[in-house]
Amino acid sequence: xxxxxxxxxxxxxxxxxxxxxxxxxxxxxxxxxxxxxxxxxxxxxxxxxxxxxxxxxxxxxxxxxxxxxxxxxxxxxxxxxxxxxxxxxxxxxxxxxxxxxxxxxxxxxxxxxxxxxxxxxxxxxxxxxxxxxxxxxxxxxxxxxxxxxxxxxxxxxxxxxxxxxxxxxxxxxxxxxxxxxxxxxxxxxxxxxxxxxxxxxxxxxxxxxxxxxxxxxxxxxxxxxxxxxxxxxxxxxxxxxxxxxxxxxxxxxxxxxxxxxxxxxxxxxxxxxxxxxxxxxxxxxxxxxxxxxxxxxxxxxxxxxxxxxxxxxxxxxxxxxxxxxxxxxxxxxxxxxxxxxxxxxxxxxxxxxxxxxxxxxxxxxxxxxxxxxxxxxxxxxxxxxxxxxxxxxxxxxxxxxxxxxxxxxxxxxxxxxxxxxxxxxxxx
Amino acid sequence: xxxxxxxxxxxxxxxxxxxxxxxxxxxxxxxxxxxxxxxxxxxxxxxxxxxxxxxxxxxxxxxxxxxxxxxxxxxxxxxxxxxxxxxxxxxxxxxxxxxxxxxxxxxxxxxxxxxxxxxxxxxxxxxxxxxxxxxxxxxxxxxxxxxxxxxxxxxxxxxxxxxxxxxxxxxxxxxxxxxxxxxxxxxxxxxxxxxxxxxxxxxxxxxxxxxx
Numbered sequence: 252x253x254x255x256x257x258x259x260x261x262x263x264x265x266x267x268x269x270x271x272x273x274x275x276x277x278x279x280x281x282x283x284x285x286x287x288x289x290x291x292x293x294x295x296x297x298x299x300x301x302x303x304x305x306x307x308x309x310x311x312x313x314x315x316x317x318x319x320x321x322x323x324x325x326x327x328x329x330x331x332x333x334x335x336x337x338x339x340x341x342x343x344x345x346x347x348x349x350x351x352x353x354x355x356x357x358x359x360x361x362x363x364x365x366x367x368x369x370x371x372x373x374x375x376x377x378x379x380x381x382x383x384x385x386x387x388x389x390x391x392x393x394x395x396x397x398x399x400x401x402x403x404x405x406x407x408x409x410x411x412x413x414x415x416x417x418x419x420x421x422x423x424x425x426x427x428x429x430x431x432x433x434x435x436x437x438x439x440x441x442x443x444x445x446x447x448x449x450x451x452x453x454x455x456x457x458x459x460x461x462x463x464x465x466x467x468x469x470x471x472x473x474x475x476x477x478x479x480x481x482x483x484x485x486x487x488x489x490x491x492x493x494x495x496x497x498x499x500x501x502x503x504x505x506x507x508x509x510x511x512x513x514x515x516x517x518x519x520x521x522x523x524x525x526x527x528x529x530x531x532x533x534x535x536x537x538x539x540x541x542x543x544x545x546x547x548x549x550x551x552x553x554x555x556x557x558x559x560x561x562x563x564x565x566x567x568x569x570x571x572x573x574x575x576x577x578x579x580x581x582x583x584x585x586x587x588x589x590x591x592x593x594x595x596x597x598x599x600x601x602x603x604x605x606x607x608x609x610x611x612x613x614x615x616x617x618x619x620x621x622x623x624x625x626x627x628x629x630x631x632x633x634x635x636x637x638x639x640x641x642x643x644x645x646x647x648x649x650x651x652x653x654x655x656x657x658x659x660x661x662x663x664x665x666x667x668x669x670x671x672x673x674x675x676x677x678x679x
Numbered sequence: 680x681x682x683x684x685x686x687x688x689x690x691x692x693x694x695x696x697x698x699x700x701x702x703x704x705x706x707x708x709x710x711x712x713x714x715x716x717x718x719x720x721x722x723x724x725x726x727x728x729x730x731x732x733x734x735x736x737x738x739x740x741x742x743x744x745x746x747x748x749x750x751x752x753x754x755x756x757x758x759x760x761x762x763x764x765x766x767x768x769x770x771x772x773x774x775x776x777x778x779x780x781x782x783x784x785x786x787x788x789x790x791x792x793x794x795x796x797x798x799x800x801x802x803x804x805x806x807x808x809x810x811x812x813x814x815x816x817x818x819x820x821x822x823x824x825x826x827x828x829x830x831x832x833x834x835x836x837x838x839x840x841x842x843x844x845x846x847x848x849x850x851x852x853x854x855x856x857x858x859x860x861x862x863x864x865x866x867x868x869x870x871x872x873x874x875x876x877x878x879x880x881x882x883x884x885x886x887x888x889x890x891x
Contacts, residue, residue, distance in 0.1 A: 267759040267854075268774045269752035275781035295788030302739060302818065303732035311703055311735065488714050491731070495710035502704075520700020521693070525751045528742035532752070536781065583753055625757030635855070642756070 252285060253552060256544075261581065264626070270583045271529075274590075275536035278543040285547040297542055298535045305491055306412050307534070310405050311527040312494035316475070316501050317364030318519040320355070321371070323505035325471045329354060330372045332465035338455040341448075342440040344376045345390045349440070352394030353433040356401040358475040358497070362584075362621055363526065366395025366629045370636045383450035384640070386443055389622075389648025392629040393436055393655070396618035399584075401429035402480050403497075406588055406614055408490050413592045416606045418490050419483050420678055424607045424670040428615065431669060432659050439655045471504050530585060537586040541593065550594055557598055564602035571595055572616065572660065579620025583628060588617055611670040612663055619656045622649040681835045688828050692745040695824065699738025706731035726807040733814035740821025743782065744828040750855045752778060759854070767853070768845050772836060775852040779829040786822045793819040 259280055263273035282290040301307060320326055333347035333354070340346045351369045359365055370391040377387050399406040402422035411418040444451040479497040482488040488496060505511040544550055557567065574595075578587060592613065600606050621629040624646045634645045663669055706727075713727040746752060759770060795801070796811040803809040832851055839847040 263777075264755045265758045266773060267754045267756055267770050269754050269778045271752060272774065272778040272781045275784075276777055279781070279784065291784060292788065292791075294785055295790075295792035298785060298789065299736070299792050299815065299818065302736035303729075303814070305728045305732050308706070308731050308735045311739070312707055315700075315703060315707075482714070487718050491728070492710050492714050495707040495731075496714055498704065498707040499711040516700070516704075517697060520703065521696055521745075523703070524696045524699050524738060524742035525746050525749055527739055528746035529751045529753060531739045532743065532746075532782075535785070581755075626755050628753065631753070642760070 252547070252549060253556070255284075256281060256549065264581060270586060270626075271532040271536045273536075274533065274540045274586055278536070278540040281540075281543050281547060281549075286543070288546070290543050290546055291539075293542060294539055297539050301535060301538055302531070305489075306408055307531075309403075309408055309491040309494045310530060311523055312491065312498050313359055313403060313405055314364055314526050315519060315523040316479075316494065316497045317355070317359035317368055318522045319498065319501040319505055319515075320358060320472065320475070321364075321368040322515045322519050323501070323508050323510040325501075325504065325508070326351070326355060326368045327372050328465075328468035329472050330369065332462075332468040334455060335457045335462045335465045337437075339457060340437070340441065342437075342444040342451050343380060343382070343453070343455045344373065345382065345387055345440050345444075345451075346437050348373050348387070348390040349394040349397075349433055349436045352391075352397050353401060353429065354469065354472050354476075356397040356399075356404075356429070358472040358479065359398060359403075362395050362398035362618070362629060363632055365398030366391055366632045367636065369394060370633050374636050380452040380455065382452035383447070383648075385644045385648030386440075386450050386651075387452075387648065388633050388637075388645045389650070389652055390436070390440060392622045392627070392633045392645055392649045393439075393652030394433075395629045395632065396621045396656075397429055397433060399617060399621075400425050400432065400611070400614050402426065403483070403490065403493065404614070406585070406617060407610060409585070409588055410592060410596075410610045410613060413589070414596045414600070414606055414610070416610055417678075419486075420607050420674045421610045422480060422483060423673040423677060424611050425614070426673055428611055428659070428663060428670050431662070432615075432618075432656075435655050435659055436652060439651050443651055475500055475504070533583060533586050534589060537589040541590055544590075545593075553594055554598060564599075564604070567602060568599065568604065568664065571599065572612075572664075575613070575616035576619060576623070579616060580623045581626050582620065583626060584617040584620045587620060588613070605667065605671060607674055608663075608667050608670045612660065615656060615660050615663060619653060619660070622656075623653055681831070681838060684831055685835060688744070688831055689748050692741075692748055692824075692828065695741040695821075696738075696745045699741050702734040702738050706734045726805065729803065729805050729807050729809065733809070733818075737814065737817045737821060740818045741824060743822065743825040747778070747825065747832075748828065750852065754854055756854060764845070768848055771848060771852045771854075775832070775836070779826075779833065782822065782825055782829065786819070786826050789815075789819045789822050 256277065260273065260277050263276060264270065279291055330347060330351045333350040334344050337346040337350045338344045348369060352365050355365050355369055373391060376382065377384050402425050404425060407421040407425060408418055410416065411421050475497055478500045479493045482493045482496055483490060502511060560570065596609060599609055621627055624630060630642065630645045630649060634642050710727050710731055713723055717723045754774060759767060793812065793815040796815050801811045803811055836848055836851060
């Protein structure tokens with residue numbers, strides 16, 4: 252049963268069937284062969300219950316927030332400031348890509364929005380300064396992954412929902428790992444450029460007066476960050492409410508930049524709903540598949556299999572990490588989070604691992620999944636902003652950053668306090 | 680005829696998305712006011728979360744058709760880009776049929792959910808006591824709209840198959856980017872052609888020049 256499930260899923264995905272349809276049909280096929288009960292009858296109820304799930308409303312709101320920031324020119328200004336502040340490093344504006352992604356991640360909850368927004372703004376730099384195109388694209392794909400680690404993060408909301416873990420604690424825990432990872436990404440660029448100086452493009456000329464002048468451009472995204480994340484920590488708002496406040500604040504900001512008009516709002520909602528429909532369809536299909544897997548006993552089979560390995564908690568953890576890395580190559584991250592968390596989190600938490608720490612670890616693994624081929628959403632997104640070349644350029648360029656993520660994962664396992672320091676200080 | 684209908688469907692999907700986006704922004708503003716009132720005056724009108732949930736469900740359902748018309752559904756192209764063009768067309772159609780099929784099953788079940796609420800006059804177990812038939816009705820309508828658009832695209836694919844119009848199929852259900860690639864290829868070919876013509880022209884002139 253386990254093997255067939257894998258084979259069917261792989262075949263459907265390899266045949267380039269849309270991911271949502273592949274997950275949904277896997278559920279329907281498994282029901283047909285392994286279930287005595289007509290499980291698909293529950294599909295309508297599953298979809299409706301989750302379609303109105305208040306926690307999930309945060310998803311389109313955070314996407315909308317990103318779209319508004321992008322179209323208000325806020326991201327462009329922020330990128331300009333980041334170029335002034337970070338491009339003196341060898342590797343030039345590639346460091347600005349990571350810095351902008353980190354800041355944008357702090358005002359948007361999704362990696363897709365982060366990669367798409369910063370990518371769109373940064374892409375012309377390749378031609379302007381002659382960077383190595385794959386490496387440059389890699390920085391965008393990798394930097395974008397910060398979106399789900401640095402709060403506010405959509406994935407951490409879903410993890411919190413599935414494991415009954417406090418979202419504010421998860422958000423606090425994401426801070427230091429997020430910053431550490433951003434610094435590690437920049438170190439990766441430095442190493443790459445030291446090995447091959449030609450990849451670094453033409454040096455960018457900046458000056459201190461220009462730096463101070465652009466500093467106010469960093470304020471709007473940081474302001475949004477303070478409003479959204481601050482209202483959650485202050486206990487004023489739930490994540491969805493905070494996302495709503497963030498959208499309203501972003502609209503006000505856009506108005507103050509005189510960028511708020513009918514066309515801009517129209518484009519923002521079109522982009523938001525296109526992404527939301529795609530993401531939610533995958534979530535619905537994955538939740539249905541989840542339901543079928545649990546009903547036919549696959550979930551138990553999987554847990555037994557892991558228990559049968561008869562290994563220590565640490566070994567189990569490494570098996571799980573390996574599992575996520577392998578599955579992450581083939582599965583879209585949100586579907587992976589939704590299908591695996593209810594299975595894996597209870598096993599590991601039962602073995603004594605901290606749920607908040609585990610949330611951050613899984614998020615790092617999802618970040619890896621975002622940029623590992625053949626299925627890596629950020630790879631698609633970054634390739635999507637280009638008008639030439641093949642996916643392979645992005646895949647090659649992102650590969651050094653996959654190694655960086657591995658390093659970060661090892662660091663987090665060896666020093667759990669990277670994630671737990673802040674939540675322990677504030678909550679425990 | 681079909682193409683005109685498809686254009687109409689695209690326009691309708693777009694307007695549906697505008698309305699859906701409006702609902703979403705409305706929900707955000709409503710929630711923000713609720714949060715502010717609660718913080719400043721310790722008073723809440725309650726139910727903002729429930730309303731936001733319904734708006735979310737409805738706008739998402741109506742956006743399915745839009746996302747499909749814009750080919751926004753994630754597909755894995757690792758193998759896809761390595762197979763011959765005709766096989767790609769077959770995979771495009773297969774993927775589209777499976778997407779429609781799954782949503783078809785979903786639509787059938789969604790109808791059941793809605794119709795049960797209508798028959799039982801179900802209400803939500805919340806202070807708002809919403810008559811569920813209303814939000815569920817709009818939600819089902821959104822999924823039904825997808826099914827209609829799906830049938831329309833399917834009909835157009837069938838006619839394109841008979842006409843062996845592979846390009847049109849790629850435009851309808853191929854991955855995004857194919858169109859652009861095709862255009863690039865064509866522009867490239869045209870440029871090549873122009874260059875060749877120029878060379879021939881130049882050679883002719885040179886020959887004539889040699890004659891005179």
